[in-house]
Amino acid sequence: MPTSPSSMINQYKFEDESELRDLFITVDDPESHITAIETFITYRVVTKTSRSEFDSSEYEVRRRYQDFLWLKSKLEEAHPTLIIPPLPEKFIMKGMVERFSEEFIETRRKALHKFLNRIADHPTLTFNEDFKIFLTAQAWELSSHKKQGPGLLSRMGQTVRAVASSVRGGVKNRPEMFTEVNDYMETFSQKINVLDKIAHRIYKEEREYFNEMKEYGPIHTLWSASEEDIADSLKGVASCIDKCCKATEKRMAGLSENLLPIIHEYVLYSEILMGVLKRRDQIQGELDSKVDALANKKAEKDLITEEIGKLEDKVECANNALKADWDRWKQNMQYDMRSAFTNVAENNLRYYEEAHNLTRNHSC
């Protein structure tokens, strides 16, 4: 797990540098499975790669949401202070969307696709063994692999210890830098949540507007039926309104395809980042409590000193990993936000330009 900061810097990859990619993943083809106990959806995961670690250059497997959850927890376990990309939520209550509605499945599919690609683009996570197994193993192979590894109990034990140590330390000796990150994330988290609400509200308003516009054009056509002299003018207005209506539908779709998913992803990211900072603090806390123990106990000094040495390494690695990943995350965030909002502006621009031309041509 420990990697030096310098090697990580060399492996910086941004989403748009697809020429450097050697791993291509798609998530598609949702399928419903009905058993006696449950109904669930599987997605097809296709991987194309030129990497030598992979036995083949192409893989096709089917995975369900549970499998993605497993992968995420394995990655978190292996890299506690790296920023693991978010998974779509289990079940969204706020939107009036049914669990297996087409809209819900499609939104989830896109998010799962994003999830795997973000991992593939991550300089460290892309080489994770569980990730490779996830992409390549057949269903039964994956099940048996899942059963191996640290059991639930040992994981629980870790958590208990972590909680205990976090109560005592971690925050006290936290490097200045991470306090800054923490403060930043608190504000960012607030703002991104508000943005999420605003973006959804805009979508809703645009949809309501579209629904009313659909009715507006046809009335003019109806009116033209009782007129002679102005019938053509009225029909022209009707046609113009109908065309503008279609343009507004495009604008609406653009919002739902681009801005809404990105903002939502960063809402989830802000939760993840708070978790990563906590885990870093926990690791620090372990070290701090051992240092305190050294001060109190006169006996076992050598043993404790040795443990402290190991923990100091652990803390240094954790800090370095997080710092590098944090810088990378910020760069990606800036890129994602810039392109998402620019896209929104372009959609609106396109809409107004189209509406302008349509109306001008009609009134000539």
Add this chain to the structure above:
Amino acid sequence: MLHKSLFSSSKKMEDCLSKKIEITVSEAEKRTGRNAMNMQETYTAYLIETRAVESQNEGQCSPVDSLWRRYSEFELLRNYLLVIYPHIVVPPLPEKRADFVWHKLSADNMDPDFVERRRIGLENFLLRVASHPVLCQDNIFYSFLTQEGGWKEMVNETGFQLKADSRLKALNATFRVKNPDKRFTELKHYSDELQSVISHLLRVRARVADRLYGVYKVHGNYGRVFSEWSAIEKEMGDGLQSAGHHMDVYAASIDDILEEEEHYADQLKEYLFYAEALRAVCRKHELMQYDLEMAAQDLTSKKQQCEELATGTVRTFSLKGMTSKLFGQETPEQREAKIKVLEEQIQEGEEQLKSKNLEGRDFVKSAWADIERFKEQKNHDLKEALISYAVMQISMCKKGIQVWTNAKECFSKM
């Protein structure tokens, strides 16, 4: 202003009042007073200003006459015109109460925006009457514009209320006309359709306006969040901040856009109410036709009665005939007297029928002339209104293009 330009282009207007005097409703003022039941009331008074046109052309500044009128006086004037000129499609007044409102507009009569739009509507009404070849020559109308005191009494002295046919107000009552004039039936049908389709259009327009308002205003929320977010960002800060400003501009722009659209809605409303005036003319014709047929029927039955009495034959069953059979005939003198009365009535009836027929033909001729005039005006006005609506939409799109071009530039700098 839009309305005035329409009038200067109208054709048969050499004698019209609008060419001789300039009319404006320039101000509106809140007043309090006591009403007929001595209760305190608040109302709005409108200032009507008139100025002779001729002396303006000579470069002289002619004096402005002015007086105050309230809405109820306009209503009185219109009711008078309706009764005295039943063959004319009388221009409508702006609505009494705010209708077809979308949520931001107040439905309150005292709301300043409503009062302002009503002021324009009242001015439009006066200009319409002043440019009508027949109505503009009316004395009561002229006095309405020029004589502040005693006008109400003058109107009432004309006794027009007595001439009013109460049946015209009874919209639901049907009068079976045996030989309806096909043109008027078609016209009545058209006026119903026009009224229905314009109402529908105005209702949907109000809903569309409401939704459009929502879309624009919600973008205003971006401004504050972007500003707060920019505080924690080093590189993205400027782009976010300035983009937020443009979102505020976008959100604010809808107010003017929708206010302008309200004028378009008012233009449509005028024709919604014109449809009613059109139907009133058809109705009047229907009633005249009905009265004519009733009078003819009455005359025929009287002639029949006369004939029966004279010849002693009873062709049709009548209670009188039966009773006289049962209880004995009348004396020859009684019969003679009856015949004489009937003959007088018949003569009267024939004269009345003749004048009613003439009246009917005159009505049809002058009504149809005004209807043709109205049709031309309507087609012209509605075409212009639709064009001005398109112009408004184009302007809205231009504003949108500008704002989003600016926003895009800011976002790309994030």
